[in-house]
Amino acid sequence: MSEKLRHRFWETIPLNSMTPQEWEALCDGCGRCCLNKLEDIDTGELVFTRVACRLFDDSTCRCGNYDIRKQIVPECVVLTPETLDDIAYWMPATCAYRRLHEGRTLPEWHPLITGDANSPHSAGMSMCGRTVPEFEIPVEDWEDHLLEDET
Numbered sequence: 001m002s003e004k005l006r007h008r009f010w011e012t013i014p015l016n017s018m019t020p021q022e023w024e025a026l027c028d029g030c031g032r033c034c035l036n037k038l039e040d041i042d043t044g045e046l047v048f049t050r051v052a053c054r055l056f057d058d059s060t061c062r063c064g065n066y067d068i069r070k071q072i073v074p075e076c077v078v079l080t081p082e083t084l085d086d087i088a089y090w091m092p093a094t095c096a097y098r099r100l101h102e103g104r105t106l107p108e109w110h111p112l113i114t115g116d117a118n119s120p121h122s123a124g125m126s127m128c129g130r131t132v133p134e135f136e137i138p139v140e141d142w143e144d145h146l147l148e149d150e151t
Contacts, residue, residue, distance in 0.1 A: 031061035
């Protein structure tokens with residue numbers, strides 16, 4: 001990050017007023033947003049699977065092609081302050097963007113709180129080593145790979 005982040009910016013700066021560096025710093029690197037989800041057509045309930053996007057790197061919990069992800073995976077949802085209203089429900093309940101959007105605080109294990117980029121992994125909140133690639137599982141079998149610990 002080339003620009004210095006403002007001290008505890010997430011507590012005072014609205015999401016739509018953050019710098020691009022502050023916005024990106026909110027990502028805790030858990031990888032849960034890269035999981036494929038299933039939606040119950042009758043109830044609208046969203047459940048997360050352990051089936052990860054084809055670009056997800058299970059060893060780093062990051063997108064393998066972040067800068068051009070939308071070109072490779074057209075259905076990838078790009079989270080911005082402008083799109084947050086429409087897709088916050090789609091983000092994991094632990095997500096900093098969703099939590100701040102809903103008026104909640106960052107979780108205690110968030111790297112901005114701990115000062116440690118590995119804290120989501122240490123806290124057991126990341127998907128490192130816990131996913132299966134989407135190309136290995138037929139869509140009709142995704143329900144056999146539900147993420148049980150979505151909080």
